[in-house]
Amino acid sequence: MQQFFFAESKSFGTRVEQLFSFIHPASVALWNLRWQVQGFVAASPTATDLDLSGRFASGSGIKANNLKKICVETPWGEQLGQFAQIVGANMIALYEGWAEGLMAKFPKGDDLSRDIQFPGRGKHGSRRSGVGEALAGIHQAGISLEMKQAFFPAYSASKKYSISELDALMALYRYHKEIRNSFMHGGGVAGKRAEKAWRDVSTLTRADIGGKSGPIITPIVEGQPIAYTIEEAIQLSDVIIRLVHTIDAELSYSSRAEQYFLDSWKATPDILKLQQLPTDPDRRNKRIAQICRKIGFVAPADPAAAMALGRQAGMLS
Numbered sequence: 001m002q003q004f005f006f007a008e009s010k011s012f013g014t015r016v017e018q019l020f021s022f023i024h025p026a027s028v029a030l031w032n033l034r035w036q037v038q039g040f041v042a043a044s045p046t047a048t049d050l051d052l053s054g055r056f057a058s059g060s061g062i063k064a065n066n067l068k069k070i071c072v073e074t075p076w077g078e079q080l081g082q083f084a085q086i087v088g089a090n091m092i093a094l095y096e097g098w099a100e101g102l103m104a105k106f107p108k109g110d111d112l113s114r115d116i117q118f119p120g121r122g123k124h125g126s127r128r129s130g131v132g133e134a135l136a137g138i139h140q141a142g143i144s145l146e147m148k149q150a151f152f153p154a155y156s157a158s159k160k161y162s163i164s165e166l167d168a169l170m171a172l173y174r175y176h177k178e179i180r181n182s183f184m185h186g187g188g189v190a191g192k193r194a195e196k197a198w199r200d201v202s203t204l205t206r207a208d209i210g211g212k213s214g215p216i217i218t219p220i221v222e223g224q225p226i227a228y229t230i231e232e233a234i235q236l237s238d239v240i241i242r243l244v245h246t247i248d249a250e251l252s253y254s255s256r257a258e259q260y261f262l263d264s265w266k267a268t269p270d271i272l273k274l275q276q277l278p279t280d281p282d283r284r285n286k287r288i289a290q291i292c293r294k295i296g297f298v299a300p301a302d303p304a305a306a307m308a309l310g311r312q313a314g315m316l317s
Helices: 007-043 049-056 067-073 076-103 109-115 131-141 145-150 163-186 192-201 230-251 255-267 281-294 303-312
Strands: none
Touching: 007 049, 007 067, 007 076, 007 230, 049 067, 076 109, 076 163, 076 230, 109 131, 131 163, 131 230, 145 255, 145 303, 163 192, 163 230, 255 303, 281 303
């Protein structure tokens, strides 16, 4: 189960699960429909689209008037490419929405939401401020030592936490985003920005991005149609999930994160029933962990730090 600090990150994780809960069965269903229609047509070569619709779409509420073209004449690889576009467009939209929502908690949120969609300045072809500058600016505005002791070790322990690869992952995100833009605004034909995005990632290696495999990319040439594969889209999903985990963890010890944590604590119904802490150290630490889970966070790595925050806010006695 994915563990995130901020509500926006938790919502992102839920939406990703919903996306793939649709994509996986939908792609498998199309695969099965293809061979069923192909088998029917092989047995009844004169079958019309109306015949096929009556046999395979009855009761669905969908007028499937082109099943022969879809299931017999269209290559499976082409349809996987269409699924890839769906995954890519949705994952990027989810990341954009997450960036806007989360950065709204911080000053100059609009600028920050754009910055966390680019590698740092001078990294992988970037000529503007990016994710590194955004995180540094937020930390410079104020950090909470108690939050860093209590929660950062827990959230940064995720296998998806990738601070060392952050700029390379962001460059790979830019490659996919320019592909998305080419399909949405250019009919799938590459422009200058798409070709540049490919060149910026063309030398990346597995060591640069971490993970189980190296970058899965396809050469892009300005003015030429873009081929986008399901393997690329699946890797994009992993890249974006790693970006969200990393940025979420890095911001979990900001001053704004401390206020968010305390506000969540105060807003939880009946939480004051747990205000009185046991005197036994082990039971006291378990109570702190119980409180943190109840208000929507992981058990702290340092219960004493979380306890100090609670006492300062008048939530513990």
